[in-house]
Amino acid sequence: MSLSDLPSIFDGHNDLLLRLHQGEPEDAARLFVNGRKAGHLDLPRMREGGFAGGLFAVFVPSPTHRRERKTDVQASAYDEPLPPAMSQAEALPAALSMTAILHRIERESAGALRICRSVADIRAAMAADVIAAVLHFEGAEPIDTDFHALDVFHAAGLRSLGPVWSRPTAYGHGVPFRYPASPDTGAGLTSHGKALVRACNDRRIALDLSHLNERGFWDVARLSDAPLIASHSNAHAICAHSRNLTDDQMRAIRDSGGIAGLNFAVCFLRPDGRDIAATGVDTMLAHLDHMLDIMGPEHVGIGSDFDGALVPEAIGDGAGLAVLRRAMADHGYDALMLARLCRDNWLRTLEATWGE
Numbered sequence: 001m002s003l004s005d006l007p008s009i010f011d012g013h014n015d016l017l018l019r020l021h022q023g024e025p026e027d028a029a030r031l032f033v034n035g036r037k038a039g040h041l042d043l044p045r046m047r048e049g050g051f052a053g054g055l056f057a058v059f060v061p062s063p064t065h066r067r068e069r070k071t072d073v074q075a076s077a078y079d080e081p082l083p084p085a086m087s088q089a090e091a092l093p094a095a096l097s098m099t100a101i102l103h104r105i106e107r108e109s110a111g112a113l114r115i116c117r118s119v120a121d122i123r124a125a126m127a128a129d130v131i132a133a134v135l136h137f138e139g140a141e142p143i144d145t146d147f148h149a150l151d152v153f154h155a156a157g158l159r160s161l162g163p164v165w166s167r168p169t170a171y172g173h174g175v176p177f178r179y180p181a182s183p184d185t186g187a188g189l190t191s192h193g194k195a196l197v198r199a200c201n202d203r204r205i206a207l208d209l210s211h212l213n214e215r216g217f218w219d220v221a222r223l224s225d226a227p228l229i230a231s232h233s234n235a236h237a238i239c240a241h242s243r244n245l246t247d248d249q250m251r252a253i254r255d256s257g258g259i260a261g262l263n264f265a266v267c268f269l270r271p272d273g274r275d276i277a278a279t280g281v282d283t284m285l286a287h288l289d290h291m292l293d294i295m296g297p298e299h300v301g302i303g304s305d306f307d308g309a310l311v312p313e314a315i316g317d318g319a320g321l322a323v324l325r326r327a328m329a330d331h332g333y334d335a336l337m338l339a340r341l342c343r344d345n346w347l348r349t350l351e352a353t354w355g356e
């Protein structure tokens with residue numbers, strides 16, 4: 001198959017909005033459309049790589065901590081302390097800024113990107129060669145425990161939410177950046193977290209389990225009536241990082257009709273857990289094969305973590321999705337499998353979650 005015959009990608013996670021928020025927010029649409037020198041994603045690189053759409057994360061960084069701080073790449077084991085919890089008042093301005101940036105891009109990009117609120121919207125955008133963007137929160141700090149902000153952001157397009165990034169919230173506890181380590185690192189959901197699961201179910205907002213610790217994961221699995229989603233998490237059996245999914249967690253995702261998206265962060269890919277860009281695409285394929293072994297062909301997708309992580313040098317940035325799509329075809333995945341992995345599994349899971 002030629003590259004143009006390979007399916008384009010619907011991606012489960014990127015941090016472009018954070019990078020634009022930290023840069024020149026008022027210039028976000030121009031930087032998106034014309035391209036920017038830094039980072040992984042913009043319209044030219046999305047087009048080149050075959051990025052058709054995805055979940056666009058709002059992540060509020062802690063004031064005194066760098067995100068997913070890089071450990072010594074020579075370390076064979078690490079355990080980074082988590083930043084302290086952040087109040088809603090602290091988190092809200094940045095969440096408003098990043099949400100507004102996505103709306104500004106939609107308004108000022110001459111139709112290059114559309115905020116999608118349904119899978120019908122996503123399919124229509126992709127068919128028209130418009131980037132299909134779904135608003136997602138990575139960490140529920142901007143949401144008050146009365147869920148007023150949940151309603152307001154839902155009206156602004158929010159369709160997916162993770163109760164935690166890694167620092168603790170009113171709702172639950174994330175895993176620290178620890179290797180080697182089990183994802184079973186502490187207490188499960190708080191009572192507010194259990195209420196958040198119900199509130200999201202009621203509003204048909206997807207719940208993302210990628211940063212949640214294992215007890216929180218099982219709490220959501222027990223309480224939620226929606227498919228289980230880990231938007232950007234890999235196989236713990238290959239890379240024993242606290243951020244990756246055990247085989248038991250993957251079986252629960254499969255049994256719920258959900259999805260796990262392959263994360264390109266090298267520290268979640270490499271069997272040695274190190275943050276080294278010299279990591280082969282073969283390691284990405286090994287995770288896909290294991291996830292397919294455990295979950296079957298309908299529950300694996302892509303969740304790049306572009307603009308939020310160090311990715312393999314063979315991929316480099318959004319344009320490198322072409323390398324992955326080509327490698328997946330050369331690896332022997334047939335046309336049906338490629339379509340499922342690249343986007344169909346994501347669209348089916350979101351369709352079931354959103355009640356279409």
Ligand code: ZN
Nearest residue numbers: 138211232308
């Ligand atoms: Zn993340």
